[in-house]
Amino acid sequence: MxxxxxxxxxxxxxxxxxxxxxxxxxxxxxxxxxxxxxxxHQLWWTNREARRGAERKVEALEREWGKDGGGAQGDGGGSGAGATPAVPRSYDGSGGGSDGGGGGTGRRATAVRQSSPSWSQAYAVLIIPRLGLRVPVAEGVGKQAVLNKGYVGHYRGTAQPGQAGNFALAGHRNTHGEPFRYLNHLRIKDVVEVETRDATYTYSVDKTLPQTSARDSGVIRPIPRSVVRPGYGYSQPGYYITLTTCTPEFTSRYRMVVWGKLVSMRPRG
Structure with missing residues (x-):
């Protein structure tokens, strides 16, 4: 063998x-x-840290505003402290000048005067009850300085809260606090509030644009209107808020847009 x-x-x-x-x-x-x-790290740790930081910033802002005693500058016109100026419908470009109150021609709800915030400074709080959201608003939309902290960023050059034009904001949809994760859950007439040192501005959701190009600059113009999908947006001056985020989830290829109109302003104090 x-x-x-x-x-x-x-x-x-x-x-x-x-x-x-x-x-x-x-x-x-x-x-x-x-x-x-x-x-x-991306899906859990960044969210945890950003949310904690954002919550602390909201608390710090509200403590600061409380110590200032409100500081409202819009009450001295003889209309009585704490009055809430209504915003006429004619502001939103629906035409006609009728505000539903009869004989209200010339009424104007003037935004409280605001100083220009410094770059990346948190200066307001965005509140969206339907989403259970309470998050700081900072100047600018830089990732490291603003968005990755879990804040919502204000597009530099657009209107400030309560001002005529378009108060335009951006926020992450995924990771780093993802404040706009469920922006697609907003419905027409949902409430969006913006608190500042001097006043609280209430907007009502009016239109949504499910998807557009990331370069669609028309959605944050003073009269917001998509240049990619012109059927979405407005044609008349008004008092608008714009919320933008990435879509679909976990990508940054497109943008989702939610628009609202100012319905009231309540001075602090």
């Missing part, structure tokens, strides 16, 4: 193959663990 002879070179090749397979398996496991940690 012949006994097979195993040569040393064959053994060495087999050993090298086993080592290569083992090293490859270790490398794949290591890469998988690293990727898992990155996913956990």
């Amino acid at each position: 012949r006994v097979p002879v195993v040569q040393h070179s064959t053994r060495r090749r087999s050993a090298r193959r086993r080592r290569a397979l083992w090293s490859g398996a270790e490398l794949l496991v290591t890469v998988g663990v690293v990727l898992l940690l990155l996913v956990v």
